[in-house]
Amino acid sequence: MPTKKKPQVTASGKPAAAAAQARRRELLDTAAEVFAEQGYNATTVRKIADHAGMLAGSLYYHFDSKESMLEEILRSFLDELWGGYDAVLEAELDPRETLEALVTESFREIDRHRAAVAIYQKENRQLVAQERFAFLAESQLRFEKAWLSTLERGVAAGVFRSDLDVRLTYRFVRDTVWVAASWYRPGGQHSPEEIARQYLSMVLDGIAVRE
Amino acid sequence: MPTKKKPQVTASGKPAAAAAQARRRELLDTAAEVFAEQGYNATTVRKIADHAGMLAGSLYYHFDSKESMLEEILRSFLDELWGGYDAVLEAELDPRETLEALVTESFREIDRHRAAVAIYQKENRQLVAQERFAFLAESQLRFEKAWLSTLERGVAAGVFRSDLDVRLTYRFVRDTVWVAASWYRPGGQHSPEEIARQYLSMVLDGIAVRE
DNA sequence: TAACCTACCAAACACTTGTTAGGGAAGAAG
DNA sequence: CTTCTTCCCTAACAAGTGTTTGGTAGGTTA
Structure with a gap:
C-alpha cells in the first residue's frame, strides 16, 4: 500500500497546506465541469488534465484515482x-x-x-x-x-x-x-x-x- | 466501403427477410436495455453480446457499429x-x-x-x-x-x-x-x-x- | 551552500475498447 | 448430393484507457 500523498503541513505553519488544498479544489472544479459536460465514463483523465493545463499523470500527485x-x-x-x-x-x-x-x-x-x-x-x-x-x-x-x-x-x-x-x-x-x-x-x-x-x-x- | 450486410430476400419469398428483421429488432431491444441501465459509453459491445447470448464480434453481422x-x-x-x-x-x-x-x-x-x-x-x-x-x-x-x-x-x-x-x-x-x-x-x-x-x-x- | 519539499513532466505499463478477417455448422435450394 | 446462404465463433488488431515509476526545475528551509 502506498502512503497518502496528501501534502503535509510544513513545520513553520499552515499556508503551504492551505495552498495545496486550494489547488485540489481548483482541480476538482474543472474535473466536475468536464464530468458534467461529457459524462463520467466518457471523460478521460487526459481531458481533465488538458482543461487544467497539465499532463494526465500529474493529476495523480493530487488524487488517488x-x-x-x-x-x-x-x-x-x-x-x-x-x-x-x-x-x-x-x-x-x-x-x-x-x-x-x-x-x-x-x-x-x-x-x-x-x-x-x-x-x-x-x-x-x-x-x-x-x-x-x-x-x-x-x-x-x-x-x-x-x-x-x-x-x-x-x-x-x-x-x-x-x-x-x-x-x-x-x-x-x-x-x-x-x-x-x-x-x-x-x-x-x-x-x-x-x-x-x-x-x-x-x-x-x-x-x-x-x- | 463495405457492402451492406442487410439480409437479402431469398428467391422463394419474404419470410427469411422478415425473420432477419425480427432478429435485428430483438437485438436492438436488448441493446437498448443495457444502454439505458449502464449508459451508452459505459456499455461495451461485449456486455450487449452477453445479454444476447452471443459473442461481441457476432453483433457485427447484424450492425455496422x-x-x-x-x-x-x-x-x-x-x-x-x-x-x-x-x-x-x-x-x-x-x-x-x-x-x-x-x-x-x-x-x-x-x-x-x-x-x-x-x-x-x-x-x-x-x-x-x-x-x-x-x-x-x-x-x-x-x-x-x-x-x-x-x-x-x-x-x-x-x-x-x-x-x-x-x-x-x-x-x-x-x-x-x-x-x-x-x-x-x-x-x-x-x-x-x-x-x-x-x-x-x-x-x-x-x-x-x-x- | 546544502538538503529538502512541492508540483509537475516524460515515458511507459497492463488492460480494455470497438472492430475486422477467416472459418464453419446447419439448414434451404437446386 | 452439391451448392449457397445465414448466422454465429475464434482470434486477433490498433487505439485508447487509468495508473505507475522515475526524474527534475524551482522554491523553501536550515
Missing part, C-alpha cells in the same frame, strides 16, 4: 446540500413554508453546484450499486424522507390536496427541481430565487386559470 | 413518438385538451419505449453535437415548438395563467414528463394513463388546497 475525484466532488456537494436542508428542517416551519424553503434551497444549490448536481443526476443510478458510493443511497433515503414527510404533513393539515398520490407527487416535484440543473446557467436572466418562485407558483396553484 | 445501434434505437423511437404527437396536433383541439393529449401520449411512449427514452434523456446533450445525430436537434426543435405554441395559445385564450414565464413553464413540464422514464416500470401499480391524469391534475390545478 479518477474515481476518488468523483467521490470527493459528490461528497462535498452533498455535505453542503444537507447543511442547507437541515437548517430548513430544524426550523420546524409549517408544511407549505417547508416546501417553499426546500425548493428555494434546492435551486440555490443548483446555482452553486451546477456541475455536481448534473453529475449526480446522470450517474447516480449506476454509482449507488458500488460500495464506495453507498453514501449516495443514504442521502437519497434521507432526501425522500424529508420531502415525503413534508407532503404528508401538508395533506394531514389540509393545506395540500389529499386526492393525489403522495409518492407520485414527490417524484414529480423532486425530478422537476433537480433536472433544472441540465438547463440552468448561472448569471442567466433568472436568479435561483426567481426560478423557485415561479416553480412554486406552478406546483402549488397550477397553470390553469381559476374560474 | 455500436453507434449505428444507438442511432437505430433512437430513430425508431422518435418515429413512433412523432406519429402520436402529429395525430394530436392535427386534431386541432383547444389548448387545454392539446396539453392533456400531449402529456398522455408522452406517458404512453414512456410505457412503450422506456429504454429509448432513458437513453435519450441521458445522452441527448452529447449526441446532438455529432453530425450523425443531427436528427435529434431537429426533433428537439419541433418538440419545443409544439409545446410552446400550445402553452401560448392557452395564455392567449385565457385558460392558462399569463403571469408565468412560458419558457420556464415549458421546461418544467417537459422535464418532469420525460424524466419519469427513469423511475417508471411497466406493469407497476399505475398505468400510463393514470400517471398522466395525476400529473395533469397537479400541473393544471396545483397541489395546494383552494380556499
Whole structure:
C-alpha cells in the first residue's frame, strides 16, 4: 500500500497546506465541469488534465484515482446540500413554508453546484450499486424522507390536496427541481430565487386559470 | 466501403427477410436495455453480446457499429413518438385538451419505449453535437415548438395563467414528463394513463388546497 | 551552500475498447 | 448430393484507457 500523498503541513505553519488544498479544489472544479459536460465514463483523465493545463499523470500527485475525484466532488456537494436542508428542517416551519424553503434551497444549490448536481443526476443510478458510493443511497433515503414527510404533513393539515398520490407527487416535484440543473446557467436572466418562485407558483396553484 | 450486410430476400419469398428483421429488432431491444441501465459509453459491445447470448464480434453481422445501434434505437423511437404527437396536433383541439393529449401520449411512449427514452434523456446533450445525430436537434426543435405554441395559445385564450414565464413553464413540464422514464416500470401499480391524469391534475390545478 | 519539499513532466505499463478477417455448422435450394 | 446462404465463433488488431515509476526545475528551509 502506498502512503497518502496528501501534502503535509510544513513545520513553520499552515499556508503551504492551505495552498495545496486550494489547488485540489481548483482541480476538482474543472474535473466536475468536464464530468458534467461529457459524462463520467466518457471523460478521460487526459481531458481533465488538458482543461487544467497539465499532463494526465500529474493529476495523480493530487488524487488517488479518477474515481476518488468523483467521490470527493459528490461528497462535498452533498455535505453542503444537507447543511442547507437541515437548517430548513430544524426550523420546524409549517408544511407549505417547508416546501417553499426546500425548493428555494434546492435551486440555490443548483446555482452553486451546477456541475455536481448534473453529475449526480446522470450517474447516480449506476454509482449507488458500488460500495464506495453507498453514501449516495443514504442521502437519497434521507432526501425522500424529508420531502415525503413534508407532503404528508401538508395533506394531514389540509393545506395540500389529499386526492393525489403522495409518492407520485414527490417524484414529480423532486425530478422537476433537480433536472433544472441540465438547463440552468448561472448569471442567466433568472436568479435561483426567481426560478423557485415561479416553480412554486406552478406546483402549488397550477397553470390553469381559476374560474 | 463495405457492402451492406442487410439480409437479402431469398428467391422463394419474404419470410427469411422478415425473420432477419425480427432478429435485428430483438437485438436492438436488448441493446437498448443495457444502454439505458449502464449508459451508452459505459456499455461495451461485449456486455450487449452477453445479454444476447452471443459473442461481441457476432453483433457485427447484424450492425455496422455500436453507434449505428444507438442511432437505430433512437430513430425508431422518435418515429413512433412523432406519429402520436402529429395525430394530436392535427386534431386541432383547444389548448387545454392539446396539453392533456400531449402529456398522455408522452406517458404512453414512456410505457412503450422506456429504454429509448432513458437513453435519450441521458445522452441527448452529447449526441446532438455529432453530425450523425443531427436528427435529434431537429426533433428537439419541433418538440419545443409544439409545446410552446400550445402553452401560448392557452395564455392567449385565457385558460392558462399569463403571469408565468412560458419558457420556464415549458421546461418544467417537459422535464418532469420525460424524466419519469427513469423511475417508471411497466406493469407497476399505475398505468400510463393514470400517471398522466395525476400529473395533469397537479400541473393544471396545483397541489395546494383552494380556499 | 546544502538538503529538502512541492508540483509537475516524460515515458511507459497492463488492460480494455470497438472492430475486422477467416472459418464453419446447419439448414434451404437446386 | 452439391451448392449457397445465414448466422454465429475464434482470434486477433490498433487505439485508447487509468495508473505507475522515475526524474527534475524551482522554491523553501536550515
